[in-house]
Amino acid sequence: MHAPAPDLSRHEATETLYVQHHRWLANWLRRRMHGDDQAADLAQDTFLKLLDARETPTLREPRAFLATIARRVLANHYRRQAIEEAYLDSLASQPDLHAPxxxxxxxxxxxxxxxxxxxxxxxxxxxxxxxxxxxxxxxxxxxxxxxxxxxxxxxxxxxxxxxxxxxxxxx
Structure with a gap:
């Protein structure tokens, strides 16, 4: 018996989306991040989310789909950034002896x-x-x-x- 190949087709679908829309998505993120160089990293993270998904749906509007996922990735990025800033502020108020x-x-x-x-x-x-x-x-x-x-x-x-x-x- 042959092993089913849905993973291969899912990866192929993601690769096609990547080739066709990566540049657009990176620019879309860059505009929302006011030119931040991390936009390319977040575009990559968006496509990684697709690879982690159980299936890639058939898309009529791939850019709208990618933008939805990218918004979540961007929100998580800003949330992590806020947590990091709060943590670093907390560390700054500690004596140097207690610095981790x-x-x-x-x-x-x-x-x-x-x-x-x-x-x-x-x-x-x-x-x-x-x-x-x-x-x-x-x-x-x-x-x-x-x-x-x-x-x-x-x-x-x-x-x-x-x-x-x-x-x-x-x-």
Missing amino acids: SPETRALVLEALCQIDQALDGLPAPVRRAFLLAQLEGLGYAEIACQLGVTTRTVGNYMARAAAQCFFALEA
Whole structure:
């Protein structure tokens, strides 16, 4: 028996999209990033997302499809950039004695981005409660006060956020 070849056709379809639309997509991203040189990298990331997909749909409007994926890639890029800036600002306020090594900084930044991605699907109050507890060290009563909910609700929020993080790590 021959092994099915859907992966090959999917790769061929992605290659065709790449050849026909990569330059357009990189320019599209460059305009949205105000000429940032990282636009080419994000265009590559967009096509990598296509390769990671289970299937490549038949497209009537390939540029609209690519732009939709690229918007998500761009949003993730800006989110990661904001996380990195916040982390570096936090490090800048620490004494030099407590400065982590470059390797540790990279690992912490990656972990922060993974947590952010895991929390992304949660409603804003759940995410905020989790971050107030984890980053600011607030207790349930203080969080409940800030969010205008009961401490029981905060407990539910925390359980939901923790489960979300756990299942994201499992995936």
